[in-house]
Amino acid sequence: LVSDLNTVVLKLGGSVITSKAIPERPNVHAVKRLAREVAEASVERLVVVHGGGSFGHPMAQACSRRPGDERLAGLSATHLSMLRLNHLVVSSLLEAGVNAFPLHPSSLLRVGGGRLEGLGLDLVSHLLDAGMTPVLYGDVVPDLDGDLTIVSGDQIASSLAVELQAERLIFCLDVDGIRVGNRILRRVKPEDLEDVLKFVQPSAPDVTGGIRNKLVEAFKASSRGVRVLFINGLKPGLLLDALRGLEVPGTVVG
Ligand code: IP8
Numbered sequence: 001l002v003s004d005l006n007t008v009v010l011k012l013g014g015s016v017i018t019s020k021a022i023p024e025r026p027n028v029h030a031v032k033r034l035a036r037e038v039a040e041a042s043v044e045r046l047v048v049v050h051g052g053g054s055f056g057h058p059m060a061q062a063c064s065r066r067p068g069d070e071r072l073a074g075l076s077a078t079h080l081s082m083l084r085l086n087h088l089v090v091s092s093l094l095e096a097g098v099n100a101f102p103l104h105p106s107s108l109l110r111v112g113g114g115r116l117e118g119l120g121l122d123l124v125s126h127l128l129d130a131g132m133t134p135v136l137y138g139d140v141v142p143d144l145d146g147d148l149t150i151v152s153g154d155q156i157a158s159s160l161a162v163e164l165q166a167e168r169l170i171f172c173l174d175v176d177g178i179r180v181g182n183r184i185l186r187r188v189k190p191e192d193l194e195d196v197l198k199f200v201q202p203s204a205p206d207v208t209g210g211i212r213n214k215l216v217e218a219f220k221a222s223s224r225g226v227r228v229l230f231i232n233g234l235k236p237g238l239l240l241d242a243l244r245g246l247e248v249p250g251t252v253v254g
Helices: 028-041 055-065 068-096 122-127 155-161 190-199 210-222 236-241
Strands: 007-012 047-049 099-102 108-111 117-118 133-137 137-141 148-151 168-173 228-233 252-254
Touching: 007 055, 007 155, 047 068, 047 108, 047 155, 055 068, 055 168, 068 099, 068 133, 068 148, 108 210, 117 155, 117 210, 122 133, 122 155, 133 155, 155 210, 155 228, 168 210, 168 236, 190 210, 210 228, 210 252, 228 236
Parallel strands: 007 047, 007 168, 047 133, 099 133, 168 228
Antiparallel strands: 108 117, 137 148, 228 252
């Protein structure tokens, strides 16, 4: 693979693009503003990955406790829920002037024994080369072992950042960064990870592990040379500056 040194991977958190308290309630205002910021930044090679928030997660959680067929139907419905949110994200990006193109992890990723084994990298690179902005999301993915599994957008984003040798991975959160107590950490170094993980708990409605999982994924990418940044996606202008490579308030990992 040719090194894509100027590729940026952007993860839009579910808590930013949806209202988490109400099932399937998008935060249309935030999605459209973020789309405009992405358009204005005009990053040459950008991959967008979004989370589920109030789409995907409630359904996935409810069906995980159901027997057999009911669980399978619920997983299918979970995927459809993510498709609806993906439709909003992609159409908002298009409306803002970004050549966004949806890629569906359910049909693209290879998962074996619960592990992510293939990312469909060829297709992602092909779209980037063609001048498109691929848009992926956390999804329900068939496991080659015979079951289905939920892969978080965080894992997809960090794995893509590593495999594409991205320069930067930006996580948009609904808070100002990684928080311990009342303090936002400016930087989390590898040697501090264990300590910090003790203080950040998985957030309740998230089937994929919330902020904890994000940090673990962030470290995977940063240990492979990707610059990882957590910023508040609800504060107008921060994403634009971060995409432009300017210094913004938030947490740097690595
Ligand atoms: O919000 C979740 O993606 P995430 C995807 O990035 C599903 O963890 C299907 C719940």
